[in-house]
Amino acid sequence: MPQEMLRVTGLRKDYGELEAVKGIEFSVQAGEVFALIGPNGAGKTTTLRIVATILRPTAGSVTVAGLDVADQPAKVRETISYLPEEAGAYKNMTGEGYLRFVADVFYEDRRRRAEALARGLALADLGDRIKDKCGSYSKGMTRKLLLGRTLMTQPRLAILDEPTSGLDVLNALEVRDSIKTYARSGSAVLLSSHNMLEIEYLSDRVALIHEGRIVDSGTAPDLKERYSANSLEDVFAEVAR
Amino acid sequence: MRRFLVLVRKEIRELLTPQMLVPLLMIVAVFMFIGNVVEGEMDQEDAAQRVGVIDLDGSELSARMTGVLSESGFQVVDLESADAERIAEELLARDLTYGLIVPEGFESSVQSGQVATVETYGVVRSFSFAALGQAEALNRVVSAVSESVSVQLVSQGMPGVDPAVVNQPVQNVEHVVVGESEAQVPVSAVYGFITNQTTLIPIVLFIVIVFASQMIATTIASEKENKTLETLLASPVSRTSLVMSKMVAAGTVALASAAAYMVGLNSYMTGLTGGAVGGPFGGAEGTSSAIEALGLGLSTIDWLLLGATLFVSILVALSLSVILGAFAENVKAVQSLLGPLMILVLIPYFLTMLTDIESASPALRTFVMAIPFAHAFTAAPNLFLGRYSAVVLGIAYQALWLAGLVFAAARIFASDRILTMKLSLRRSRT
Numbered sequence: 001m002p003q004e005m006l007r008v009t010g011l012r013k014d015y016g017e018l019e020a021v022k023g024i025e026f027s028v029q030a031g032e033v034f035a036l037i038g039p040n041g042a043g044k045t046t047t048l049r050i051v052a053t054i055l056r057p058t059a060g061s062v063t064v065a066g067l068d069v070a071d072q073p074a075k076v077r078e079t080i081s082y083l084p085e086e087a088g089a090y091k092n093m094t095g096e097g098y099l100r101f102v103a104d105v106f107y108e109d110r111r112r113r114a115e116a117l118a119r120g121l122a123l124a125d126l127g128d129r130i131k132d133k134c135g136s137y138s139k140g141m142t143r144k145l146l147l148g149r150t151l152m153t154q155p156r157l158a159i160l161d162e163p164t165s166g167l168d169v170l171n172a173l174e175v176r177d178s179i180k181t182y183a184r185s186g187s188a189v190l191l192s193s194h195n196m197l198e199i200e201y202l203s204d205r206v207a208l209i210h211e212g213r214i215v216d217s218g219t220a221p222d223l224k225e226r227y228s229a230n231s232l233e234d235v236f237a238e239v240a241r
Numbered sequence: 242m243r244r245f246l247v248l249v250r251k252e253i254r255e256l257l258t259p260q261m262l263v264p265l266l267m268i269v270a271v272f273m274f275i276g277n278v279v280e281g282e283m284d285q286e287d288a289a290q291r292v293g294v295i296d297l298d299g300s301e302l303s304a305r306m307t308g309v310l311s312e313s314g315f316q317v318v319d320l321e322s323a324d325a326e327r328i329a330e331e332l333l334a335r336d337l338t339y340g341l342i343v344p345e346g347f348e349s350s351v352q353s354g355q356v357a358t359v360e361t362y363g364v365v366r367s368f369s370f371a372a373l374g375q376a377e378a379l380n381r382v383v384s385a386v387s388e389s390v391s392v393q394l395v396s397q398g399m400p401g402v403d404p405a406v407v408n409q410p411v412q413n414v415e416h417v418v419v420g421e422s423e424a425q426v427p428v429s430a431v432y433g434f435i436t437n438q439t440t441l442i443p444i445v446l447f448i449v450i451v452f453a454s455q456m457i458a459t460t461i462a463s464e465k466e467n468k469t470l471e472t473l474l475a476s477p478v479s480r481t482s483l484v485m486s487k488m489v490a491a492g493t494v495a496l497a498s499a500a501a502y503m504v505g506l507n508s509y510m511t512g513l514t515g516g517a518v519g520g521p522f523g524g525a526e527g528t529s530s531a532i533e534a535l536g537l538g539l540s541t542i543d544w545l546l547l548g549a550t551l552f553v554s555i556l557v558a559l560s561l562s563v564i565l566g567a568f569a570e571n572v573k574a575v576q577s578l579l580g581p582l583m584i585l586v587l588i589p590y591f592l593t594m595l596t597d598i599e600s601a602s603p604a605l606r607t608f609v610m611a612i613p614f615a616h617a618f619t620a621a622p623n624l625f626l627g628r629y630s631a632v633v634l635g636i637a638y639q640a641l642w643l644a645g646l647v648f649a650a651a652r653i654f655a656s657d658r659i660l661t662m663k664l665s666l667r668r669s670r671t
Contacts, residue, residue, distance in 0.1 A: 015661060052475040055657045074477065082475035088467035090251070092258050104247040105476050149472075159475075 005188035010060035081155035091135030124148030252490030272505030300348035426531035453495030461566030560646035589615030
């Protein structure tokens with residue numbers, strides 16, 4: 001039986017009087033890609049940030065590999081990696097320098113740092129441009145570099161917010177393949193995307209989130225059947241209305 | 242510790258950009274260039290003070306006057322104009338700055354005990370500092386002439402009497418008392434010495450605080466804008482390390498920048514004052530022994546205390562900037578947010594420079610000294626006057642501020658506020 005990598009129970013998050021997340025529950029198993037889909041402002045990014053230990057939950061609990069994100073955030077951070085939506089890299093660093101910096105931050109051991117850097121370089125796959133400064137990269141190149149940065153540490157749970165946002169078709173395909181390959185290695189992936197085709201291609205299970213609540217979840221075929229829809233886009237539209 | 246150093250290295254690398262270095266080096270170069278140009282101009286002025294002279298008296302006294310002018314460093318040029326009306330034209334035509342007319346009957350007026358008159362002309366070609374220096378030279382011409390005539394008169398009328406005694410029959414032997422020490426030295430010399438010693442300290446502090454604050458607030462705002470901060474916050478590094486690495490990097494770069502500025506500013510000031518000030522820590526040599534007797538020199542402990550208060554001030558500014566930077570949604574908002582900090586630095590900067598805070602009203606003194614930066618500005622004068630308790634208490638007060646601000650900054654970074662806290666200036670105006 002696969003190990004449970006993430007469990008979210010009764011999660012609530014308030015920003016002052018605004019209730020962004022209103023008691024959601026889900027779990028993600030090792031080797032599984034779990035997607036959160038929903039309209040803008042539904043609470044997806046807030047949920048991902050809480051799992052990534054950046055925000056603290058107002059109520060409920062989130063455990064990553066059995067570790068509570070509120071009580072043991074430092075330990076949780078050693079097991080996760082987070083790719084924020086539309087994130088950038090340090091403009092004055094080269095791509096390689098950036099990956100080396102991340103390896104230096106994550107590992108004390110010199111050999112492990114070298115291995116992580118090699119993985120990051122392979123995942124980013126930027127050829128000679130890896131020696132150029134990040135400030136000169138296109139959006140697609142930056143995204144590939146950041147995906148390399150996210151997965152090079154081999155996190156047990158990768159948290160990806162809109163991983164292919166702004167990428168052209170070819171770059172998006174490469175990134176999706178990298179994510180799928182990574183999940184097959186036994187790690188869990190929690191992602192959020194507006195691209196329903198991407199969700200169908202990547203995800204083992206999907207949760208539909210609307211106004212801070214999960215309104216339905218299941219595999220993509222199950223959801224389509226349940227809503228008598230031809231695609232996840234139709235399911236999404238049905239829920240969003 | 243290794244991770245902390247990795248973060249510091251990253252921060253310094255991000256701060257030392259061509260966008261930051263080029264303007265810095267340009268400003269330093271411009272300061273040095275201006276200093277050298279001004280110094281060169283002043284040297285030129287000192288070397289060639291040309292005075293056009295029309296001697297209509299043709300007497301022994303008038304001839305002696307031109308001799309005194311030459312001895313005083315002026316180059317005497319005989320003008321061809323026969324009358325006073327054309328002297329201006331000739332001065333301009335021959336590129337002379339000064340003109341002197343000794344009228345007919347000059348010597349006879351002096352000998353008959355009447356006030357003799359000479360006329361001087363000064364050609365104003367610009368209103369620069371260098372031109373102001375030239376105007377001073379014009380006064381020197383008249384003084385040299387007057388002194389010469391005075392010596393002549395005393396020598397003739399009071400043989401055996403020293404003309405210097407007649408010119409200045411009463412001499413003021415100035416004594417300065419500081420605390421229980423006393424020395425024979427002009428008060429102005431002591432003030433000049435202390436000013437030379439302390440003028441640049443607040444300037445350095447001000448530059449460092451402005452520089453470091455902008456850097457650290459900008460780097461935080463930039464990390465928020467690019468979302469690299471979110472990535473860092475989800476990494477296995479402590480929040481305190483994140484805050485401290487930014488402070489250490491910004492402080493290091495700011496101090497290095499201040500040192501570079503000082504090199505340029507020193508060159509500028511030296512050029513502007515013709516070397517009279519003698520750089521940031523120079524002083525008049527003749528007064529040094531009196532200064533020592535007055536106990537106004539700074540000992541090693543004094544310098545350590547001064548360094549401590551400057552260092553803590555910079556850290557207070559940095560920690561305050563971390564908090565202000567956390568409010569910024571983007572880099573553009575940083576300038577507006579740093580406004581309050583700049584005001585907090587400017588108030589004690591100007592008030593301690595222009596007034597004596599110790600003798601100010603209790604309300605004003607309390608207000609100014611409540612600002613932590615004020616203690617750095619008042620530290621040097623207090624140390625010169627041996628007020629150690631005021632300096633030590635000031636450092637302790639600053640340390641309290643620092644502890645509170647670092648605690649608040651670490652709390653902000655450890656909480657949601659680093660991502661959710663923002664100040665919408667547009668909204669606050671409506």
